[in-house]
Amino acid sequence: MARKKIIAGNWKMNMTPSQTVELINTLKPLVATEDADVVFCVPAIDIIPALEASKGSNIEIGAENMYYEEKGAYTGEIAPDMLTDVGVKYVIIGHSERREYFAETNETVNKKVLKAFEHGITPIVCCGETLTQREQGVTMDFIRQQVKIAFLGVTAEQAKTAVIAYEPIWAIGTGKTATTEQAQEVCCGIRKCIAEIYDEATAEAIRIQYGGSVNDKTAPELFAQPDIDGGLVGGAALKPDFGKIVNWK
Numbered sequence: 001m002a003r004k005k006i007i008a009g010n011w012k013m014n015m016t017p018s019q020t021v022e023l024i025n026t027l028k029p030l031v032a033t034e035d036a037d038v039v040f041c042v043p044a045i046d047i048i049p050a051l052e053a054s055k056g057s058n059i060e061i062g063a064e065n066m067y068y069e070e071k072g073a074y075t076g077e078i079a080p081d082m083l084t085d086v087g088v089k090y091v092i093i094g095h096s097e098r099r100e101y102f103a104e105t106n107e108t109v110n111k112k113v114l115k116a117f118e119h120g121i122t123p124i125v126c127c128g129e130t131l132t133q134r135e136q137g138v139t140m141d142f143i144r145q146q147v148k149i150a151f152l153g154v155t156a157e158q159a160k161t162a163v164i165a166y167e168p169i170w171a172i173g174t175g176k177t178a179t180t181e182q183a184q185e186v187c188c189g190i191r192k193c194i195a196e197i198y199d200e201a202t203a204e205a206i207r208i209q210y211g212g213s214v215n216d217k218t219a220p221e222l223f224a225q226p227d228i229d230g231g232l233v234g235g236a237a238l239k240p241d242f243g244k245i246v247n248w249k
């Protein structure tokens with residue numbers, strides 16, 4: 001069974017609501033395709049204008065984060081119901097920037113992943129090693145731990161619909177893309193890890209993205225790899241070139 005590619009933009013903390021509308025109007029015709037799922041993960045305040053602006057297009061809107069409680073005294077957080085109420089289908093969980101600057105751990109990532117599934121939101125679960133870990137030769141050990149904890153308590157049926165984003169931290173926003181071989185090797189390792197946790201059918205179904213300085217030049221070779229099912233794109237998702245990344249073939 002061929003997996004449909006999923007190409008997502010992670011806008012991070014960029015774009016005001018009015019800039020959001022402008023950017024989506026520019027990108028809408030450029031990202032039109034039936035070959036891939038196209039997702040724009042945007043800051044919370046941009047979600048509603050993004051949904052409005054993308055109406056009638058193939059663009060799905062995702063959130064960049066979500067809390068794992070239903071509601072209550074959690075100042076500044078966004079509840080899953082708030083996302084589903086307006087039509088959000090995806091949420092990025094455990095991005096390395098959330099782990100580094102906002103103290104997210106494998107355990108909070110797991111709670112958020114479970115909560116996302118409970119609400120029918122597809123989590124894009126991020127993992128990835130630091131440069132030191134790569135140099136120490138522990139890349140796969142580290143990532144396997146991240147993935148195993150993130151998926152604790154997740155059923156095989158749920159896992160089949162999940163998205164994992166492999167993002168080597170040293171390649172994020174640095175202009176240093178992992179080589180195609182490095183990216184394929186880790187994505188293949190993640191798929192094997194999913195097969196160990198669940199079974200071959202789940203491993204075959206789950207979609208694994210690569211992220212880290214993806215651009216329109218590197219995307220075609222990366223996305224042609226057998227275990228790379230698309231990308232999670234930061235900087236290049238804010239430019240018209242994102243259209244070329246989406247239509248990489």
Ligand SMILES: O=C[C@H](O)COP(=O)(O)O
Pocket residue numbers: 010095167171172173174175211212213214232233234235236
């Ligand atoms: O989530 C996206 C990644 O952090 C990649 O960002 P980048 O494409 O700007 O390196």
